[in-house]
Amino acid sequence: MAMAKRTITVHHVRALVRGARRQGLDTVPLLQAAGIPPLLLGDDRARVTSAQFALLFRALYRATGDEFLGLATAPSRPGTFAMMCHVSLGCRDLGAAIERGTAFYRLFPGGPELGLRCEGGEAALTVGGGLGDEDRFLTECLVIIWHRLCSWLVGRRIPLLRARFAYPPPPHRDEYAGLFGCPVVFGAEATEAAFPAHWLTAPLVRDERDLDEMLRRTPFELLSRRAYGTTVAEQVHCVLARALRVSPRLPSLGEVAARLAVSPATLRRRLQREGTSYQRLKDTVRRDAAIAGLAEGREPVAELAARLGFSEDTSFHRAFRRWTGTTPGAYRGRGS
Known part of the structure; x- marks a missing residue:
């Protein structure tokens, strides 16, 4: 199983298609070809995979014939x-x-x-x-x-x-x-x-x-986004994402702190200084892996939930709704 890359907020998807709409292009087929259903753009908490975003970006690049994707006051010709x-x-x-x-x-x-x-x-x-x-x-x-x-x-x-x-x-x-x-x-x-x-x-x-x-x-x-590892949050995210790749059990804050050679209190304080928390990063890693799994569409929801460390389907459904504002089933339906 490949390690899921970070997902991308729907705010960036909306921004990306705005230039094409300015040019009078029909963005519905472009979104659908990238596996992004148009209705998804109406959900503020929705996210797409990096693969979907890359497909859409390249399609809009070709369709607009503009290196600025129709977003600037003047176009930039290809080349x-x-x-x-x-x-x-x-x-x-x-x-x-x-x-x-x-x-x-x-x-x-x-x-x-x-x-x-x-x-x-x-x-x-x-x-x-x-x-x-x-x-x-x-x-x-x-x-x-x-x-x-x-x-x-x-x-x-x-x-x-x-x-x-x-x-x-x-x-x-x-x-x-x-x-x-x-x-x-x-x-x-x-x-x-x-x-x-x-x-x-x-x-x-x-x-x-x-x-x-x-x-x-x-x-x-x-x-495309790179995980630089230059912030403490990025370092913790990387540790958690790698751990989830091999086991549904994510390491505790103390275990991650030991791996980064700091005390749990120091790690908690540094994450707070960067505007995040260990629990939020755990949720982010599981959320991105869940969205990627649903977008691929091959894995039954129950198996996906178990792989992400949820003992029951119901707890996975509750968590997914908290992350995205909708259900796994509806999300998979959007991506099909």
């Missing part, structure tokens, strides 16, 4: 991102590559306001307003893609110090720490991802062949 990468590849270091890449996008009217801020020992990739994406999905995608592209260029993951967003926290604010692998602040003066400035002098280690290989998988490859 624009690839050309920017080619332009930046020959630079002496990462700082020069960022400057060249941001200058490239400034050539296009209505394009994103990308920039680089340097102050003291800190650098930040900035994304200005004016994109026109009311859900801020495109803005957040640009922050993620630019950070991961920079990491790819230097061949090492650049650890983020923080991510800041110039708008109020959305209903799904709990998603962001795992998405960015760092502390996240809303209501800031600017939208940016900050990292230690010494990375700007890192040499680029990629060549044209590497770039061609990366571009065959882009942009979703750069956008």
